Amino acid sequence: MDAKEKCGIVAASSADDVDVVPKVVQGLEALQHRGQESWGIAAPGKQILKRMGLVTDWASQAAELAHYCGSSGIGHVRYSTKGRSVLDNAQPIQIESEFSIAHNGTIANAEALAAKASEEFGASCDSDTRATGYRLLHHLREAGDMFKAFERLSSELSGAYCFAILAADGSAYAIRDPRGYRPLALGYIEEARTYAAASESCALEAMGAAFVRDIEPGEIVMLNKKGIESRRFSPKVEPAFCSFEFTYFAHPSSRINGVSVYEARKNFGRILAKRFRIEADVVVPVPDSARPAALGYALESGIPMDEGLMKDRYKRKGSIRSFIEPDQGGREEVVKKIIPVRDVIKGKRVVVIDDSLVRGTSSKSIVDSLKKAGAASVKMAVTFPPIRHPCYMGIDFPTKEELLAHKVAGNEPDLAKTAELVAKEIGVEEFYYNDIEGLAAATGLPKDSMCYACVTGDYSKVSEPRVRSERSVEA
Template sequence: SNDTRLAGYRLLQHYRREHDWTRAFSRLAKELSGSYCFMILTKEGEVLAARDEAGFRPLCIGYDEENKTHIIASESCALTALHADFVRDVQPGELVRLTGEGVISTRFADPPRHYHCPFEYTYFAHPSSSIEGHNVYETRRQLGRVLARKYPFKADVVIPVPDSARPAALGYSEESGIPMEEGLMKDRYRKKGNLRSFIEPTDESREEIVREIITIKPVVEGKRVIVVDDSIVRGTSSKNIVRALRDAGAKKVYMVVTFPPIRHPCYMGIDFPTREELLANRVDGEDMAISELNKKVANEIGVDGLGYNDMEGLMKGIGLRQDEMCFACVTGNYLGLKKNPVVRTREEMKA
C-alpha cells in the first residue's frame, strides 16, 4: 500500500459518514500531517480539487474559453500547453468543485499561514509556470543576480548546470558582466527516461544521469569557470560535474548555488528523506555559518570556491516573506506539520 491509497480510503470513509465532501475533507485534514493536493472525479461527473491547509504544493484553476470549461492543474504551465487561461491559485485549505453550473468553492480547513515550498521555485517547477503570482523563470533569474552580488568571483565564463539553473546563470551573467555560455549539455540522444538526478532512488542511477552531461571543451578549456546550480543535496552530481570540467581543461572552477544548505530531511514531498544523505549535514551537522560551510563543501566537491545562497537571499529572489514559505529542510523546524516527524535512517525505514 502507499500513503495516497490510504488517504483515499480514509477520505471515502469520511464521505460515506458525512455525505458531504467539505466535511469529509475537514475530517481528513485533522488526521493528516504533510503535503497533499487531491483531484477526484466523482460518479456524478464533478471534479474535486483540494489543497492542504499549509499550501506546501501548488494547485491552480484555469479556463478554456474555446471549450467553455474549467481546468485544474498542479502548475500553470499545463494550462499554457492546453491553450487555457490561468484564473487563480487554489488556496490552502480550499476545496474546489467543478460542476455543470461552474466553480463552487468551500473551505475545509483554516490555514495557520502559508508554507509554500521554495524548492518549487529553484528546481521542481517548470520555468514557464507562475506560482502565487511569481513567475518561476524570472524568480530563478533574480536569484542569479542575488548570487552575483553576494559572490563576485573573478572568472571568464558562467555556465549553468542544465536545465533548471539556466535562468539563474543568466541572471548571474547579467549582474556580473561575465558572459554566459552552455558549457554543460545533457545528451538527450543517448539517455532515455528521467534526466533529473537527485530524484533518482540510488547513487548508481544518479551517477548514470550525471554521466550523460557532456562538457563542451572549447567553452571551458583554459578558463576560470563559474558553475551555477539550483541546489546541492547529496553532492553526487556536483562532484562529477566538477571532475568533468577539470578533465576538459578548466583552469579554475567556482560554484554558486541558488538554494541554501540543505541539512534536514523533507517530509512534505521532496525526495531527500534522511540526514546522513545530505552533504551539508555530513560535513557540518550543526548550524555552522555559511561562510565556513562554503569552505568545507568546496573542499568536499573539489571546487576552488563555493557560494551557497542564504534564506534572506532566497526570499529576496523569490519575492515572498519568510512567513509565507517552508524552510524545514534548511532550519530543521517543521512548523508546517501538525507534529514533529520521527527522523530515521534509510535502513531503519526499510526495517
Template sequence: MKFYRPTEECGIFGIFGHPEAANLTYLGLYALQHRGQESCGIVSSDGRSLSAHKSMGLVADVFGNQEIFRSLPGPAAIGHVRYSTTGDSVYKNVQPIMVDYSRGSIAVAHNGNLVNAQIIKDELEAWGSIFQTTMDTEIIIHLLATSKQNSLEDRIVDALSRVKGAYCLLFLTETRMVAARDPHGFRPLCLGKLGDSWVVASESCALDLIEAEFIREIEPGEIVVIDKNGLTSLSPLKKVEPAPCIFEFVYFARPDSYIFGQNVYEVRKEFGRQLAREHHVEADIVIPVPDSGVPAALGYAQEAGLPFELGLIRNHYVGRTFIEPQQSIRHFGVKIKLNPVRDILKDKRVVVIDDSIVRGTTSRKIVKMVRNAGAKEVHVRISSPPTSYPCYYGIDTPTRKELISSSHTIEEIRKYITADSLGYLSEEGLLQSVGTGSTPYCKACFSGSYPIKFPKLAAAPQLDLF
C-alpha cells in the same frame, strides 16, 4: 553511479466539461512530466461510469497508442504523473486510484505526503480496512468510504480534517470533479478555463500547452467543486499560516510556470543576481549546470558583468535506465548526461552555477569534468542555501546523514568537490529574491524548522519515517 537530484512526488491535472477531456489530460501530463517519470495514468468519466488507463513509464510511452483514448470516454478526466516518495515504485501504486464503494465510483490523484499516514493506517486496519497499495493516498480513500457524512463535499472535508501534511488532490466521480489543497499550501495548484471547461493543474505550464486561460491559484485550504452547474469554492478547513515550498522555485517547477504568485524564471534569475552580489569572484565566464541552473547562471552573469556560456551540454535523450560499464568508463553516470565544450572552457576561470548540492558526488564529478576540459580555475556557486534536512512534504530527499551539508562545513564541501571556491546563496538572500512580503515560505530543508509537527518529532530529522 546515480546522477542524483531531489525528485518531486508527482503532478496532477484535471479537466471538466470538454468533449476531448482524456486527450487534453494527456497533454497536461506531458507538460508536467518533469514532476514524475516513474508512472502515469488517466481516469475519465462519461457521466455514468469511470474508465482508467495507467502504467509504469513516461506519458508518451503509456499513452502512445491513439486507441487508448477510445477507452477513456467522457467530458471529464483527471491524470497523474508519479515519482514515489511514499510507497514502492510498482504498478499497484500507479495513480489515479479508482475504487467502487457504497456511494458509487471515485478516483483520486495526489501530490504530496501525509506525515501521519502510518498512524491513521494502523487505526483503519484495526477496524478491518484492507489496503491494496503502499501509498498514503489510499488512506484518504478509506477515510472517505468510512465517513458518516452524506454529501461528497462533506465526506472530503471529514477525511481531510484527519490527515496532516502536504496534499494537492483531484477527485473524480461520475458527475463531479473536486480539487483540494492543504491549509499550508505546500505544493502549487492552479485553476484555469478552456472555453466553458474548467481545468486544474499542478503548474500553469500545463494550462499553456492546451491554450487554457490561467484564472488563479487554488488557495491553501480551499476545496473547489466542479459539476454541470459550474464551480463552487469552499474553505472549510482550519486556517493555518501558509508555508509554500521555496524549493519549488529553486528546482522543481518548470521555469515557464507561474506559482505562488510569481514567475519561476524571473525568480531564478534573481537568485543568480543575488548570488553574484554575495559571492563575487574574478573569473572569465559563467556556465550553468543544465537545465535547472540556466536562469540563475544568466542572472549571475548579468550582475557580475561576465560572459554567459553553455560550457556543459546536456544529452536530452537519456532514458530512465542504461547499462553502465563496471570500470571501462569512469564517472559514466555524469558523462552520459553532460559533456563539456572544451574550446569554451580551455584556459578559462570558470564559475559553475548549480541549484543545489545534495550528496556532493555529482558536483565533484562536474568540477573534475570542467577542470579536465582545460579550465584554469573552477568556482562553484549554488543558487540556494545548503540542503541540510530531508523533506517530509512530498519531495524525495535522502536521510539527513546522506546530505553532505548536514555534517560538513562549506570549506569541507569545497575540498570534497575539489572546487577553487564555493559559495551558497544565503537564506536571507533567497527570501529577498522571492520577495516574500508577508508570505512565510517553508524552508525546512535549509533550516530544519518544519511547519507541521511530526507524530515522532524527535526522530523526524534523522529518519525516513515512511
C-alpha cells in the same frame, strides 16, 4: 509504509460534454518534470489507465487512448524516491466504486490511516495515497458529501498534500493543504467551457486554459458540468510554500503564488553576483534548471554566460532530471549524460551555477568532467542554502546522512565555513551558497510565507503532533 508520492496532478471538467482526456494528457506532459516514473488518467465509468515511464511515450498507445474519453477526468505523473517504481504504485488509485484519487505530497501519518483502512475495509494500503483514499471513503459514506467528507478528513491528515479526485458522478475536485506547501492552479478553456486544475500553471498553458488563479491553501474546488464550486475546509493559517519549488522543482514557465518562477531564478543569480564577486572568465549553468540563475549571475556580474555543459538528449536518460531518479544508479546514469563543451571550457576560469546541492553526486561528477575538459579553475555557486535536514512535506531528502552539507559540516551555523567544507568535498576552488534572506528576496514573497525546514530544521509550522513524533524517530 512503502510509497511516498510527490508528483504532478491534473483535473478537468467540461460543461459542454467535450472530451477532456486529451487535455488531461497534455497537462500531464507539461508536468513531466514533476514525475517521470509512471503516469495515469481516470475518466468516469472507465477503468483507470496507468503506464510506466513518460507520458510523452503515450503516442505508442494512441489507439488505446482514442477510446479513452470523458467530459471530466483526472491525471497524475509520479516521482517517488522511496516507493517501488512499479505499476501498482502508479496513480490515480481507485477507491472502491466511489472515486479515484491522485496525490502530490506526503502524508506523514499514513501508517495510522492505513491501520484504520485495514480495520474498516480490509484494505491493504501500501501508499499514503491509498490510505488517505480509504479514510476519505469512510467520511464520504458517513457525510454523503465530498465537501463535508474532506473537511472531516483534513483534521486527521498530517503533512503536505494536493489531491485531484474524480467522483462516481463525474465531478472532479482539486484540493490544496492548509499551508499550501505544493502549488495548485485553476484555469479555464473558454471554447470548451472547461475548468481545469493543475499542479502548475505551465500545465494549464499546455491545455489551452487561461490561468484563473492559484487555488488557495485550505481550499477545495469542485469542477463539474455546472462550472466550479469552492469551499474552505480549514481556517486560514500562516502559509509555508516550499521554497525548493522556486529553486528546482517547478517549471520555469510557471507562475506560482503570483510569482514567475523564471524571474525568481534569474533574481537568485543576480543576488549571488551582488554578494560574491567571483573571479572567472565564464559563467556556466548546470542544465537545465540553473540556466535562468546563471543568466542572472552573468547579467549582474558582467561575466559572459556560455553553455559549457550540455545534456545528451539523444540518450534514453538525457532529458531526465537527476534528483528525481529513484535510485543512485539512475542518478549517476543521468549525470553521465551531461557533457562538457571543451571549446567553451578549455583554459577558462569557470564559475558553475547550480540550483542546489543535495547529495553532491552530480556536482562532483560535473566538476570532474570540467577539469578533464581543461578548465583552468572551477568555482561553484548554488541558489539554495545548505540542505541539512529531511523534508516531510513532499520532497524526498530521505536521510541526513545522504545530504552533503550535513555530512561534511553538520549543523555548522557559519555559511562561509560550511561552503568551504563543501568546496573541499566536491573538488572546487571556491563554493558559495545563497541564504534564506536571498531566497525570499528573489521571489518577492514575504519570508515568513515560505518553508525552509530542510535548511533550518525548524518544523514548527508542521504543527500536527503526529508529524513531530515521526520526525523525532527519524531525526
